[in-house]
Amino acid sequence: MDEEPERAKRWEGGYERTWEVLKEDESGSLRASVEEILYQAKRKRVMETHGQVRLGMMRHLYVVIDCSRSMEDQDLKPNRLSSTLKLMEAFVDEYFYQNPISQVIKPVCFCETGNPKKHVAALRKAVDTVCAGEPSLYNALSLAVHTLKHMPGHTSREVLIVLSSLTTCDPSNIYELIKTLKSLKVRVSVIGLSAEVRVCTVLTRETGGFYHVILDESHFKELLMLHVKPPPASASSECSLIRMGFPQHCVASLSDQDAKPSFSMSQLDGDSPGLSLSGYFCPQCHAKYTELPVECKVCGLTLVSAPHLARSFHHLFPLQAFTESPVEQHTDRSCQGCQGRLKDRSVFSCPSCFSSFCMDCDLFIHDSLHCCPCCIHGPSVS
Amino acid sequence: MDIIHFSTEDEINLLVIVVDVNPLWWGQQAQREAEFTLSKCLDAVMVMGNSHMAMTRTNKLAVIASHCQDSHFLYPMKNWGSSDGATDDASCSGDGKYELLSVTNNVIAEEMRNIMLKTEIKGNSTATLLAGSLAKALCYIHRVSKELAVGQEMKSRILVVKASEDCALQYMNFMNVIFAAQKQNILIDACVLDSDSGLLQQACDITGGLYLKIPQKVALAQYLLWVFLPDTEQRSQLVLPPPAHVDYRAACFCHQNLIEIGYVCSVCLSIFCKFSPICSTCQ
Numbered sequence: 001m002d003e004e005p006e007r008a009k010r011w012e013g014g015y016e017r018t019w020e021v022l023k024e025d026e027s028g029s030l031r032a033s034v035e036e037i038l039y040q041a042k043r044k045r046v047m048e049t050h051g052q053v054r055l056g057m058m059r060h061l062y063v064v065i066d067c068s069r070s071m072e073d074q075d076l077k078p079n080r081l082s083s084t085l086k087l088m089e090a091f092v093d094e095y096f097y098q099n100p101i102s103q104v105i106k107p108v109c110f111c112e113t114g115n116p117k118k119h120v121a122a123l124r125k126a127v128d129t130v131c132a133g134e135p136s137l138y139n140a141l142s143l144a145v146h147t148l149k150h151m152p153g154h155t156s157r158e159v160l161i162v163l164s165s166l167t168t169c170d171p172s173n174i175y176e177l178i179k180t181l182k183s184l185k186v187r188v189s190v191i192g193l194s195a196e197v198r199v200c201t202v203l204t205r206e207t208g209g210f211y212h213v214i215l216d217e218s219h220f221k222e223l224l225m226l227h228v229k230p231p232p233a234s235a236s237s238e239c240s241l242i243r244m245g246f247p248q249h250c251v252a253s254l255s256d257q258d259a260k261p262s263f264s265m266s267q268l269d270g271d272s273p274g275l276s277l278s279g280y281f282c283p284q285c286h287a288k289y290t291e292l293p294v295e296c297k298v299c300g301l302t303l304v305s306a307p308h309l310a311r312s313f314h315h316l317f318p319l320q321a322f323t324e325s326p327v328e329q330h331t332d333r334s335c336q337g338c339q340g341r342l343k344d345r346s347v348f349s350c351p352s353c354f355s356s357f358c359m360d361c362d363l364f365i366h367d368s369l370h371c372c373p374c375c376i377h378g379p380s381v382s
Numbered sequence: 383m384d385i386i387h388f389s390t391e392d393e394i395n396l397l398v399i400v401v402d403v404n405p406l407w408w409g410q411q412a413q414r415e416a417e418f419t420l421s422k423c424l425d426a427v428m429v430m431g432n433s434h435m436a437m438t439r440t441n442k443l444a445v446i447a448s449h450c451q452d453s454h455f456l457y458p459m460k461n462w463g464s465s466d467g468a469t470d471d472a473s474c475s476g477d478g479k480y481e482l483l484s485v486t487n488n489v490i491a492e493e494m495r496n497i498m499l500k501t502e503i504k505g506n507s508t509a510t511l512l513a514g515s516l517a518k519a520l521c522y523i524h525r526v527s528k529e530l531a532v533g534q535e536m537k538s539r540i541l542v543v544k545a546s547e548d549c550a551l552q553y554m555n556f557m558n559v560i561f562a563a564q565k566q567n568i569l570i571d572a573c574v575l576d577s578d579s580g581l582l583q584q585a586c587d588i589t590g591g592l593y594l595k596i597p598q599k600v601a602l603a604q605y606l607l608w609v610f611l612p613d614t615e616q617r618s619q620l621v622l623p624p625p626a627h628v629d630y631r632a633a634c635f636c637h638q639n640l641i642e643i644g645y646v647c648s649v650c651l652s653i654f655c656k657f658s659p660i661c662s663t664c665q
Contacts (some may be wrong), residue, residue, distance in 0.1 A: 154649075283642035313557070
């Protein structure tokens with residue numbers, strides 16, 4: 001029997017008087033407490049671990065969505081399945097935006113491609129799936145292992161399971177499978193929709209993933225978005241140079257006599273509009289494609305464009321968290337980013353250039369911009 | 383048949399103009415061609431700003447001057463203590479012009495004079511660091527969009543008037559700014575006066591804006607009004623200059639050559655032209 005970490009369950013600890021967090025002011029309004037809670041939530045989003053951690057940029061993520069009887073429960077509106085699929089669409093878009101050179105494979109829809117639109121279309125079709133029967137963790141995981149074990153060693157192999165039922169019907173011993181997963185370095189994470197299940201706790205602990213149980217729909221979305229960021233690479237994953245092609249976008253104009261319209265390779269999937277004059281030509285075999293990133297079907301070369309790689313750079317060089325200080329210490333009352341007045345309780349300063357920013361700018365800079373507007377005025381940039 | 387959309391009272395159009403005022407480049411320019419100087423360029427920008435505000439009452443404007451080491455907001459000014467300058471005597475222009483336009487012009491000219499007098503020039507590079515100005519523009523747009531009343535929508539775009547060459551050091555910051563703009567659906571248009579800029583071409587391509595290198599600098603006002611004044615919905619009805627062909631090939635880290643097939647490190651994403659067992663950036 002493996003040892004469990006000493007972690008007290010909620011009912012084992014003392015009483016927590018959660019009602020004391022909210023305090024009324026003289027007029028009886030809770031506004032100050034609510035603002036305080038919102039402020040803490042905003043700050044939590046910015047507080048992340050910063051450091052030069054090696055991240056797994058090329059990810060193969062296998063998503064398993066439970067389609068058993070418990071998914072028809074209506075505690076998430078309209079029912080758990082529709083809610084999950086809708087959040088999955090947003091997840092897929094965000095995932096491909098942040099990790100342009102990764103793959104997502106969904107056994108519910110069996111659709112393996114780097115193109116997010118196909119995933120979204122397949123997800124929409126899956127809404128009509130009838131939910132019946134019992135889920136089987138063992139079968140889902142063995143299917144995932146079957147595909148993931150052939151993936152090259154330098155990519156990160158991940159499985160994300162959305163499990164709504166409290167039981168699992170396995171044909172064989174799941175603990176053996178967990179040992180296999182650990183040896184293959186597959187990281188399994190589970191998002192539970194009902195309650196904590198012990199086999200999932202063991203599974204995620206052994207393979208190094210995360211296990212969370214949702215509180216409500218917005219918490220579900222937050223948990224899904226946790227998986228968009230690349231996970232730290234395990235120390236034993238091989239680092240190697242992968243051969244990739246950077247095709248040019250060729251647009252032949254209609255007035256050019258020699259321009260010949262041609263079919264693109266996405267015709268093989270059956271959903272291309274037909275002949276076209278423009279496209280990306282693989283530098284090795286000159287097969288034509290309409291979109292990037294894609295793996296060339298003829299010669300197997302991965303085709304990407306430079307901005308796709310540039311999208312992942314901010315994971316490698318994360319922006320430092322800004323230092324917080326009370327607003328009274330600053331004589332200059334304007335935010336250096338947006339030129340607005342500093343009206344929040346605290347002011348955030350960049351540790352390198354000491355410019356001050358308001359809270360909204362701080363959030364915007366850390367979420368979307370990933371660089372300090374004042375630091376990048378200097379010529380020495382990384 | 384296309385339907386022409388009229389902007390409603392609830393839709394605000396914000397235009398942020400980023401002007402490159404690198405004094406070294408403009409100084410050399412004044413010696414090369416005396417008919418087109420920085421003041422003429424600013425006149426054209428003011429005409430563009432006035433026209434934008436005159437199109438609809440709800441249009442908004444901001445102008446940023448991008449200097450060698452810093453960027454300054456020329457308009458609007460940070461004057462929240464006093465009223466918004468409408469009671470200022472100097473703004474009552476005798477020629478019956480719409481007061482907001484004359485206030486705008488005066489403020490821009492005044493701030494420009496202040497910047498030119500006060501800023502110290504360090505170094506002698508003629509390359510301007512546009513990424514910082516674009517980042518500040520994005521922060522400003524983000525703030526204004528938070529301050530909207532309920533029910534109002536805002537569409538924003540950034541117009542860059544670029545004079546000097548690109549600075550190759552800021553590629554990564556520039557790309558971060560471009561992706562942030564694309565996420566917020568903000569268009570970046572570019573009007574280039576002298577040398578072609580690969581970074582701005584990529585910015586316009588990724589965000590969906592227009593890139594134009596104007597053949598005659600003295601006609602700047604004409605090009606600004608013809609090409610860059612209409613907003614996104616109206617652009618589909620007009621015949622505008624065709625998009626430039628953007629070279630998206632990557633440059634290898636060892637020789638800075640553009641390559642079509644390369645080797646990418648799986649951990650740090652550096653690009654090399656020849657295979658080697660150990661990545662030189664991260665090992």
